Amino acid sequence: MNYNWNWGVLFEEEYLGWLMSGVGWTFAVALAAWVLALAIGVLIGVGRTLPSRPVATLCTAYVELFRNVPLLVQLFLWYFVMPEIVPDDLGRWMKRDMPNPEYVTAVTGLGLYTASRVAEQVRAGINAVGPGLTSAAYANGFSTAQTYRYVLLPISFRLIVPPMTSEFLTIFKNSSLALTIGLLELTAQSQQIAEYTFQGFEAFTAATVIYVVIALGATVIAQILEKYTRIPGFVGKG
Amino acid sequence: MISIENISKRYGDFQVLTDCTTHVAKGEVVVVCGPSGSGKSTLIKCVNGLEPVQQGRIRVEDVEVTAKGTNLTKLRARIGMVFQHFELYPHMSVRENLCLGQQKVLGRSRDEANAKAEALIGRVGLLPHIEKFPGQLSGGQQQRVAISRALAMDPIAMLFDEPTSALDPEMINEVLDVMVELAQDGMTMMVVTHEMGFARKVADRVVFMDAGKVVEDRTTEEFFGNPESERAQDFLSKILNH
Numbered sequence: 432m433n434y435n436w437n438w439g440v441l442f443e444e445e446y447l448g449w450l451m452s453g454v455g456w457t458f459a460v461a462l463a464a465w466v467l468a469l470a471i472g473v474l475i476g477v478g479r480t481l482p483s484r485p486v487a488t489l490c491t492a493y494v495e496l497f498r499n500v501p502l503l504v505q506l507f508l509w510y511f512v513m514p515e516i517v518p519d520d521l522g523r524w525m526k527r528d529m530p531n532p533e534y535v536t537a538v539t540g541l542g543l544y545t546a547s548r549v550a551e552q553v554r555a556g557i558n559a560v561g562p563g564l565t566s567a568a569y570a571n572g573f574s575t576a577q578t579y580r581y582v583l584l585p586i587s588f589r590l591i592v593p594p595m596t597s598e599f600l601t602i603f604k605n606s607s608l609a610l611t612i613g614l615l616e617l618t619a620q621s622q623q624i625a626e627y628t629f630q631g632f633e634a635f636t637a638a639t640v641i642y643v644v645i646a647l648g649a650t651v652i653a654q655i656l657e658k659y660t661r662i663p664g665f666v667g668k669g
Numbered sequence: 670m671i672s673i674e675n676i677s678k679r680y681g682d683f684q685v686l687t688d689c690t691t692h693v694a695k696g697e698v699v700v701v702c703g704p705s706g707s708g709k710s711t712l713i714k715c716v717n718g719l720e721p722v723q724q725g726r727i728r729v730e731d732v733e734v735t736a737k738g739t740n741l742t743k744l745r746a747r748i749g750m751v752f753q754h755f756e757l758y759p760h761m762s763v764r765e766n767l768c769l770g771q772q773k774v775l776g777r778s779r780d781e782a783n784a785k786a787e788a789l790i791g792r793v794g795l796l797p798h799i800e801k802f803p804g805q806l807s808g809g810q811q812q813r814v815a816i817s818r819a820l821a822m823d824p825i826a827m828l829f830d831e832p833t834s835a836l837d838p839e840m841i842n843e844v845l846d847v848m849v850e851l852a853q854d855g856m857t858m859m860v861v862t863h864e865m866g867f868a869r870k871v872a873d874r875v876v877f878m879d880a881g882k883v884v885e886d887r888t889t890e891e892f893f894g895n896p897e898s899e900r901a902q903d904f905l906s907k908i909l910n911h
Contacts, residue, residue, distance in 0.1 A: 572775075
């Protein structure tokens with residue numbers, strides 16, 4: 432293979448700037464989408480475990496819809512199809528006046544998709560707490576809301592820290608799909624550097640390393656969180 | 670105080686309870702016993718509405734448990750319940766386990782709740798452990814905490830669902846002692862248990878169940894001295910012979 436290695440290209444001012452800007456957008460998309468995913472995912476996940484049939488069915492429908500359509504297709508639907516099927520005025524606004532349409536669409540699409548996955552983790556966590564403690568909380572005189580607030584959620588949130596860490600890492604990696612609707616995040620910027628400099632190996636190696644560093648950083652934070660929230664003497668329900 | 674009249678319950682096609690009737694008067698201790706799967710745990714869970722029934726009525730004092738629209742949350746706050754597997758809140762200290770219901774359900778102040786918690790935990794000899802978490806206590810200690818948690822709500826009656834079945838043998842007595850004391854203090858109690866020694870000592874009546882039916886419902890002396898049904902005779906001979 433005849434390839435002129437030139438790692439220095441990554442540190443040339445212009446290209447380094449592109450990379451940093453890409454990292455910035457990757458964080459901006461992933462973190463905003465994560466907040467959205469957590470808020471909606473917790474509600475939907477709790478909803479699936481509620482005694483109310485209609486609520487549980489509605490939440491199940493959400494999960495199945497968003498979990499089973501490929502993320503890329505969802506992004507295209509939000510970006511290209513949504514403005515055409517909403518009322519005309521809104522559609523026009525989305526196409527012309529909505530600020531930062533790629534960013535807003537990426538956050539919406541990625542957030543709502545990840546919410547379906549977060550919901551499943553939350554549901555699994557609540558189910559893992561077991562019917563015994565739920566009965567005990569009801570017997571103690573708590574309402575359904577209080578039972579969730581004081582017993583089920585605090586325990587299940589601790590139980591699901593490891594799988595939620597995976598989801599958090601996944602949202603970073605999935606944010607790279609935003610390049611398909613024109614958002615210049617990390618992967619898009621690397622691709623651009625490759626095209627301008629023909630140093631594709633260096634550019635994508637840089638992207639790879641940055642993704643891995645972000646992931647490892649998040650894993651360390653998750654481990655600290657896990658340690659900090661551990662319940663003394665509690666090793667899951669026997 | 671508790672009256673159960675002709676209740677029946679099914680899980681799908683499986684009939685768990687058939688036409689069960691019994692009563693618990695104020696201050697009375699009633700032991701419910703019977704072989705596994707006879708429906709005794711289900712029966713006791715119907716009393717505070719943890720399990721719904723399809724037929725019959727249950728009343729606790731003036732509250733119709735089985736009527737539609739009854740505020741079960743309010744009712745449950747007045748009835749203490751103790752479970753086979755303790756079911757303490759694992760993410761809270763013993764103190765918090767006892768205070769949570771008092772503060773959030775009964776609206777007591779933190780100081781009031783703490784004073785009550787300390788008094789109750791002291792009575793079961795666990796004051797040095799009050800800041801510990803349930804996972805750091807033995808089974809017997811956990812069950813004593815669970816009884817105290819129920820008592821912290823000042824219940825009008827206590828339900829026990831096999832409170833010693835999950836305990837190591839050497840811990841059973843420390844829990845039974847607390848229950849005996851409670852009975853002697855005049856608490857109204859309905860106890861599902863296999864501890865026949867306990868039944869003899871403190872029960873006013875024994876309800877014997879088999880296959881979802883109440884087979885015998887008699888005073889303790891009558892039940893042990895002269896059980897009527899063959900099923901109860903058989904049961905007693907098996908568990909009293911060793």
